[in-house]
Amino acid sequence: MLKISNVGKSYGQFKVLQDINLEVPEGEFLAIMGPSGSGKSTLINILGLLDQDYTGEYLLNDKNYKDTSDNLLSRIRGDQLGFVFQNFKLLTTYNVYENIEVPLVYSKTEQHNKLERVEDVIEQVGLAGKEKSRPSELSGGQQQRVAIARAIVNHPKLIIADEPTGALDTKTSKEIMDIFTKLNQAGTTIIMVTHDEEVAQYAMRTVYIRDGRLYHDAKDVFKND
Amino acid sequence: MIDKIMIAFKSIGKNKNRNFLTMLGIIIGIACVIAILAVGDGFTKTMTKGMGTHNDKGRVTISFQSSSYDDVTSGLTQNDVSTLERVSGVDHVKLDSSNTAATAKIQYKTKRESTDLNKAPKHLKLYKGVGTTIDKSDMSNIFISHGLATRIFKGESALNKPLIIEGNVFIIRGIYKVSDFNYRPDIYVSKDVFKQLFANQITQNIARIYVQPDANKKTVGKQAVQQMKKFGEDKQMGSYSVSNPDQISKTFTKMLNYITYFVALVAGISLLIAGIGVMNVMYITVSERRKEIGIRRAFGATSNDIRSQFLIESVVLCVIGGLIGIICGYALVAVINAFLPFKAIVTGYSLAISLSVSTAVGLIFGFIPSNKAAQSPLVGLLKEE
Numbered sequence A: 001m002l003k004i005s006n007v008g009k010s011y012g013q014f015k016v017l018q019d020i021n022l023e024v025p026e027g028e029f030l031a032i033m034g035p036s037g038s039g040k041s042t043l044i045n046i047l048g049l050l051d052q053d054y055t056g057e058y059l060l061n062d063k064n065y066k067d068t069s070d071n072l073l074s075r076i077r078g079d080q081l082g083f084v085f086q087n088f089k090l091l092t093t094y095n096v097y098e099n100i101e102v103p104l105v106y107s108k109t110e111q112h113n114k115l116e117r118v119e120d121v122i123e124q125v126g127l128a129g130k131e132k133s134r135p136s137e138l139s140g141g142q143q144q145r146v147a148i149a150r151a152i153v154n155h156p157k158l159i160i161a162d163e164p165t166g167a168l169d170t171k172t173s174k175e176i177m178d179i180f181t182k183l184n185q186a187g188t189t190i191i192m193v194t195h196d197e198e199v200a201q202y203a204m205r206t207v208y209i210r211d212g213r214l215y216h217d218a219k220d221v222f223k224n225d
Numbered sequence B: 001m002i003d004k005i006m007i008a009f010k011s012i013g014k015n016k017n018r019n020f021l022t023m024l025g026i027i028i029g030i031a032c033v034i035a036i037l038a039v040g041d042g043f044t045k046t047m048t049k050g051m052g053t054h055n056d057k058g059r060v061t062i063s064f065q066s067s068s069y070d071d072v073t074s075g076l077t078q079n080d081v082s083t084l085e086r087v088s089g090v091d092h093v094k095l096d097s098s099n100t101a102a103t104a105k106i107q108y109k110t111k112r113e114s115t116d117l118n119k120a121p122k123h124l125k126l127y128k129g130v131g132t133t134i135d136k137s138d139m140s141n142i143f144i145s146h147g148l149a150t151r152i153f154k155g156e157s158a159l160n161k162p163l164i165i166e167g168n169v170f171i172i173r174g175i176y177k178v179s180d181f182n183y184r185p186d187i188y189v190s191k192d193v194f195k196q197l198f199a200n201q202i203t204q205n206i207a208r209i210y211v212q213p214d215a216n217k218k219t220v221g222k223q224a225v226q227q228m229k230k231f232g233e234d235k236q237m238g239s240y241s242v243s244n245p246d247q248i249s250k251t252f253t254k255m256l257n258y259i260t261y262f263v264a265l266v267a268g269i270s271l272l273i274a275g276i277g278v279m280n281v282m283y284i285t286v287s288e289r290r291k292e293i294g295i296r297r298a299f300g301a302t303s304n305d306i307r308s309q310f311l312i313e314s315v316v317l318c319v320i321g322g323l324i325g326i327i328c329g330y331a332l333v334a335v336i337n338a339f340l341p342f343k344a345i346v347t348g349y350s351l352a353i354s355l356s357v358s359t360a361v362g363l364i365f366g367f368i369p370s371n372k373a374a375q376s377p378l379v380g381l382l383k384e385e
């Protein structure tokens, strides 16, 4: 699915990411763990084609998008990727239905298909009947479901989730992870950032970031100290 | 596109007060545009309808101005026509009258008055009485103005009362009102009565001189006036002059032009201020919605999508303002019409111009903010909460 080699990124002198090597095969459910400020969000922004300002090589489906036009990048993000952001990132003035519909506005989906697709994913994340509610009228768990529904409405091959359970209690976290597990079982590749050990258990594999470096094995993380 | 228009309506609706204030400038500007164009169009239409014939090529008009106000008998005669036709460059001459009404002495009981009188028009809206035309079967039927009726009959109803005009008895069958801007004589008689009793009163005081194709209108006019001063039959009773029908319209046009420039200035300034307001409000919108832009970009919106979305929003804002402006423009034109001697008219093309202007304001002043929205780096946008 994707492969990054020697990827690095710095803000001025500060190296946020260094020498990252990672391969994610299709169908994998990968967790990325690491303390706050270690560079997790920075890494997945690069993986999600949201940030093109990095060194090294990144191949998504064997293609290098480093010098791709903004238009094509948007297309690929819209069609192949689905994002679940830290803190939900819902449009507060739009209702549930309209929030989930956002990706469909930019993919050439016909109006009647839109309705069907949005209803499908609403069903899938268990929000039936909440179409007209505003995000402010929903619980954190429900908001995260909306965010997930929005991420999957275009049937992406890869879901990139940044702390999907960060703001949720244990029980709700479990429900969210069940949705992710189901999506993964249906064939969707998932890359998820978390700093919750328990949540990471749902993934097939966990990698660790500390101070901008990636470790494939937990026992290597503190090796250099 | 439809999606983006819907989004635009939604986000405009969210900040109604702010956006309405922004629209005010456009509303005022467009209302002024509508009014200017309506006055201009109304004026042109009136000129081409009313005086257009004067502007015909190859014709000079000589008019006779009687030196005494009461004199209604002197004017131009067939002899004068022969004199004029001998002037070199003249093809032929026709006589005409600028007087639209005759005058007659009227009497009711002991009250006497001298009023103007004419044949009735085909249709006349009566204030009292039935029908819109004079019943021709009875020669004695007449209509009189409300003004005359109150002058002569005071509190009494004038309807079906007799009135003596030049010694003949007529019966008043209808009373009409005369507006300030539309001259009407005080009495209307039937066409036949007018011909028999009053037509000779309408003196011909205008000579239309048709000039030969190679002749100079100006010199012909000058010579014609000179000839009339020497040989005109009624030269003792008044003076002759080349009448320049454009004269009236010229001074009027000048005045109208000043008004138009002034209103155009108001329109221009308010549209400029409106444009700056639109730009400002779009900047605010863009920075308020950085999070939204980031989300849309992450889910497939290209920077062009973002640019066009904000441009559409700016245009929709201006067009709504423009539409309200058009409505206000109609109201403004109605007010103006109460003071104008002609009717200002809102034409289809002025509506088209107004909408184009509003669209243009939206595009021009929305462009920079929309570009800013489109070009913000994505990673920064996604950090917004």
Ligand SMILES: Nc1ncnc2c1ncn2[C@@H]1O[C@H](COP(=O)(O)OP(=O)(O)OP(=O)(O)O)[C@@H](O)[C@H]1O
Residues within 6 Å of the ligand: A011, A014, A016, A034, A035, A036, A037, A038, A039, A040, A041, A042, A043, A086
């Ligand atoms: N625009 C920027 N300029 C300078 N430094 C930045 C910028 N953006 C991020 N950083 C730094 O990069 C580092 C990594 O940030 P990142 O958001 O990837 O952390 P994270 O692992 O996602 O943390 P968290 O778990 O709190 O979300 C941080 O130390 C942060 O201060």
Ligand SMILES: [Mg+2]
Residues within 6 Å of the ligand: A040, A041, A042, A086, A162
């Ligand atoms: Mg983060």
